[in-house]
Structure formats: structure tokens, C-alpha cells
Amino acid sequence: MRLDEMADVIVVGAGPGGSATAHYLAQTGLTVIVLEKGTFPRDKICGDGLTPRAVAEIIRMGINTDGWIRNYSLVAHGGGHRIEVPWPELNSMPSYGMARARGQFDHDLAKRAVESGADLREGMTVTGPIIHERSGRVIGVEARPKGADRKAPPLRFLAPVVVDAGGVSARLATSVGREKIVNRPMGVATRTYFRSPRADEPIMESHLELWDGEPGRSNLMPGYGWVFPLGEGLVNVGLGSLSSTAKPTGIDYRRLFDTWMSNVPEEWGFTPENQVGQVRGAALPMAFNRGPHYGNGLLLVGDAGGMVSPFNGEGIAYAMQSGRLAADFIAQALARRTLGQQDRVLRQYQEELRSELGGYYTLGRIFASLIEKPEIMHLCVHYGLPRPTLMRLVMKLLSDGYDRRDGDWMDRLITALTKAVPSA
Template sequence: MAGGWNDDADVIVVGAGPAGSAAAFWCASAGLTVLLLEKASFPRDKVCGDGLTPRAVKELVSMGVPLREGDGWIRNQGLRVIGGGHRLELPWPELSSYPSYGLARSRMSLDHALADHARAAGAKLLERTQVTGPLVDERTGRVVGVTARPVDDAGRRAGDAVEYRAPVVIAADGVSARLGLSLGLEKRMDRPMGVAVRTYFRTPRHDDAWMESHLELWDGAPGRSNLMPGYGWIFALGDGTANVGLGSVSSTPNATKVDYKDLFARWMANAPAEWGFTPENQVGPVQGAALPMGFNRTPLYGRGLMLVGDSGGMVSPFNGEGIAYALQAGRVAADAVVQARSRTTADGRERALATYARTMREDLGGFYTLGRYFVRIIEHPQVMRLCTRYGLPRPLVMRFTLKLLSDCYEPHGGDMVDRVIAGLTRVVPAA
């Protein structure tokens, strides 16, 4: 990849969340010089469920991230699904492509650990560095770097603006996607949008071996109250606390019009006393975040800029999981950058960089299209109620549910459920 004599790095990565840190790690591991820019300072928090499916675990294992319990991880053995009068414990599937366990760890420490892992691989991490926009070559229209400014811990300007240059920029700047927006990449209104709120509670359930998902939320006793439009979760963190939250999804950005903090308060008001989800046990405020889904901002690559993770709308419509796909996108983007580095012509480098968007679309496009169909079905609470009441007890439906909610199916081979899901992802239009 032909850079200028005044370039600061082979690649600039904007944002040190899972997507950005993964991209920085893989690029640095391949010998590239990497500048990783993060507007906050670690440790810093992010609104998230803090649960990682086996798909995410596979990416962490590939990166060589230490996953010992002493490092703050807690393993879980599957999903506990509650809804429609049913309570099912579904172990993670035994597959050749993925491990048979999930993990949980707060984003406060997870993101810090991943950024440190990228730094240990050779990436240069600059914290409290807020990227304000792309540098664009006036002659070619290509992104050749970014403008940035130092900020303090409160986000206030703390110094003069600076320019950083590189032949390619990886935007991992989250749902705000400021770099993409600055180049006119608006979010697609035909893609699902989710919203989630969460907080933490001190609870005796902190070491639960199951990630718990409530497919129905009632604002009072079930059967004598209103069914609320959302789903809830309880993810044990093993440190005396659990991440407790709820989310909802809409086939359009209308999901953001619901008062989810009010829904959360009504759900908690009826939580069993033995859970300990009381105001005095609450740790921190209820916070919310948007969940951009199904490649809601495209193209994923163009003019020297790559969108990874939330900036490219990579949250799964099936379960609201984003970390697994962020890690995957970081790895695939890095591979494209590394391959482009070896090309000897501008056209060759551009073809190599373009493989990123194509690979992501081939791998996830059909899956996300199925997710859009799924959202159209379950976004109506009464339809969701019928599905949970009459569908969950059926073993075949349960197996489909587990593989879709766990993000894990064998793309080649596997059992009948794997083959059906893989076949459907190939015949539907890619997102």
C-alpha cells in the first residue's frame, strides 16, 4: 500500500472498542504500523449486555486473548429462555466451528483488555484523542487520514488540532459513525434498529451458569397485566453483580420512540424478591444505546475508508449481539489491509481493500436478511407471545431458536437445522 513520505502509520483505526482493537491487533500482528485513536481514556464504560456468544469466543481465542477466570471472565453453558409459560435451558451447541461455551465480562474491563492486547501486538494507542473528521485528498477524493484534537476526561478540548495521515482509515467509531456521515454515508432506513437499556445489580445470581433471556416482559403479574414490547436479559458477571437490561427491535428506526427506561422500571418492579434487583442493590444508572443492525450503513469500504462494527450496522437482528461481528469485521478488514500492502499497483491495492466489503456481505448478508424477516414477525408483542407459547416447546423449533439466538450454526455440513439455515442464507438476497 503506497503511503506518502509524511504518513504517520500504515493504517489509522478510529475507536478502540472491540472492532477497532481487533483490527489494530491483526494489522499490528502482521507487521503494519498502526495508530489506534480513542476519544476516551481507559477504563471507560459502554452500554452493552456484556454477554459473549460462542461466535465471539472463537474470535477472542483466535486473537490469543487470555480467557482465564482470574482475568475477569465468567463462562456460561447456554441460554435459559423464559416465555410463553415455558422455562427452557438450552446448552450451547456442540459444533466444530465454535466452542461450546459463552463468556461474560463488563465492557468497562473488556474494552480495556482488548485495547491493551492490540497495544501489546505493536499498535500505538492514543487515548483522549477525538477524531473530528477525515482528511480527503482534493485531487482524488480519497481519505488519506483524519483530523483530531486532544480532549480531557470530560471530553473538553485540551490542545491544538492535529492531522494524522495513513493510506487507509478504519472507522470503528460506533453507532454515531461520524467519519462515514462526513462522507455522506447515511444510515439505511430499510434496516432494523434496536434499542437497549441496562444497569447492574448486586445479586445472589452473580454466578449463574446460564445467560437468561426473557422473551416476554409484563408490567405486572403475567396474565393480569400488559405485555410490553421488548425482551429482557440477565447476564451474570461472577463478581457479585449481574448485567440486567431489556431491548426491543423494529423493522424501521421507530424502535427509538419507546420509553425504555420506563419499561425497565416496570419490569424491575415485578421482579422476584430473591433476585435482589432492588434500588438499594442497583449499581450505577440505567443507560441506553441504539443497536444498528443488518449493515445499516454502506458501502462498508470506499475511498480509503472501512466501516467496522457499529459504524457499519453489524448488530445481529436475531439477538442484538454486536461484539462477535465487530471482532470478525476487525479481523476481515485487517486481512484486506495487509493484502493491499503487498500489491504493487494502485488498482491492485484497491481490489484487495474491496475484498473486505465483499467478504462480509458473502458471510453475513443472507443471515442478516433472514434477521430482517424475523424482526418483522416478532416486533409485534402479540405475535411474539403466540410464538413463545406454542413454538418453544417443540424440539425442532427449539433447536432453530438456539442456533439463531446463539449466532452459531455450521455453514457447511452439520445437522439438518444447520443445513436449513445455511441454505436459507444462500437463497435470500444478501443484505
């Protein structure tokens, strides 16, 4: 019979959220087992875009980014306009973004967690929680190694604290009753790769109008398209749409993607011959659409806790940030003696998330309910894009690129707005 394995913390999933959590925990000397169903390098459906906010988290983790492509501005297209806005100069993050294919990016982060001392088990699918009978607390997980006999008993991993960083499916959280909150925005996005002569351009490009036929003569669809050059001859191209609730939008994304591709300028080289891999899509859980983020020994990090921004579909920075915060509160909690004391500390994780991101996400929910109506999006693009100062403000807001302290008037305005609305 196999013995149960034990650690101070079990982390489910080694995406950006799980690897950041494991890295920071291991650095405090705690024992951390990370269970990841995939085997690195593995693909993840994503735009591969890293805003300055994400780059700040990458720098904090001490990831070596030599050779990664950098971008210095965002180019927006819409209403016949093209406007280029440089990333803002800020105290809290660098003035450049990056882009890196998730196959490599996630592998880099997982390797960093292992270097720090985390015990990463790849090819290990977590199938359910182990719950303490009397207290109802999550005290571990059951997992099945890749290729294992289905009839064999699952492996058991025990720990006083468990983290679900398993992404949008949040299997563990769901299995203990933390269902998604349906009145929170949900995104759906699809992407593919193309070989392109413009793969080294130091920009991120977004297309703010998606037409379901000929531009200007067909229907405007809610959402936006992106082109993120990755270097090495490749660009990531995708489109996403947003709904202010979890209701399906009914949009045929593949068709919309093909239509958009037939409308983009030829110089990008987005032809069927240049396409690398299929168009693949996935959901983006936004604005804390699952919670609580701590309860009964289980914390939620990243997509598992619905932390994608409704403003732009970005989730990597928030997965890494929440992993860093979770690790900090877990380390403090495990230094306390009683479960009651530990719980009080761990509940602070949720409070911290709310105070850092809650107001911003609430603004994002208002934004989502406005721009899901294409006519409003069209008006904003038509009249907003040609106004550079307004666009600098909009870019700061949409990319969460503002200083919370000591910023300029735009930063202070956004901070004031996030404080004027409820924090969740």
C-alpha cells in the first residue's frame, strides 16, 4: 500500500498562478508539492501578451528574460483611425510589455519555482479534495498519475493548506461547492499563430471593431482583436468578446475570426499557408466570478478565483500577483499555532485581494455592461480614438497601468474612481 504524501502546502496547477504561489512559498522554507496534470513544455490557449503589470511580477520572481521580445506601445485601430500610445512611465512597473508563447513562459515559471525548492509533479491530475470528516476542512487532494490504471486507488497528498490554481475549470473549488457567480462578466477568446514578416515589431496591436462581414457595411460585433508579435517569425493573433454575465453570447467565433482575417492589412501575411496550428478558444473568468477566495483550508488563485480583468482580458499578471499574496498569507498563517488563528490570517488574503483589485474589477463590470453593446463601443472608438490625452487615460485604465500612490492626475483619477465603487 502507498503511504500518503505530506507537505506544508499542496498547490494544484502549475500555470502562472500556481508557479508563483509555489515559488514564494518555497522561498520561505515551507515544503510545497505542486501537482500539474500537463507535462512541460505544454501549450495553453492564450494571447501570450504581458503588460507592464505582468512584467513587474516577472521581475519580482527573478525570471531571466534575456531574448524575450519587448514592446513599448499599444497601437489601436478603429473607426478608420490608427493611434499609437506608448506604455506609461510609472513608479510601480516598467514602461514596456513583453510577449512570450505560453508553452515557454509557463515552463520558465515552473522551473523557477523548482529552483526555489518546490516539488513539482507533472502528469498528475487532481481528481478531488480530501475533506476532514468532522470539520469539513480541505486537508489534501487525491490525484491520478498520467497513464495510471483507472481501477488503481488514487494517490493522496495531505497538507494543512491547499491552493486551487487549476485555472478556469477550478475543479477543486467547484467540488467543494464554490460555483461560479453568474452575474459576473465572462469572456470568450480564440487565437492562433501565424508566421509573419512583422513578428519583431515592438508593439502590441488591438483592433477595436470586429465586423461580421465587410467593414462599415455589416454588423459590428462586441469584442476586440489583437496581434501580438512574439519574435522568432511568429505572431499570436486572436479575438475576444465579453458578456456582462456568464450567459453564452451565441457568437460563432471561428467564423468571426475568418472574417476578421480577411479584413486585416495584407502586410501582416495572415494567409492560410502562414497559419501555425488551429484556431482554439477558451473562457476567461472575470471580476472575481468565484469565491470565497479562502475558506476551510482552501485558497483560490488566478483564474480559479475569477481574476481576469474585464477591461482587457488580461489574467497572467493577476494570477501571479494573487499567488504572491496567497504565499505571503499562508506563510504567516502556518507560523500560528491554532487553526482558529491560521484561519483569521488566511481570511486576510481575500480582504487584500478586494482592496488591491476589487474596486478596479467593479469598474470593469460597468465597462463590460457598456461595451457589450456594439453601438456604444462604436461611438467610443469613433469619437475617443482621435483624442490623444483621452486615449492615454483610457490606456492606463484598460491595462491597469496606473500608480496607486504618487501618480499623475490620471492615476489619481482612476484611483479615486476605484475607491468610489464597491470593492467586489
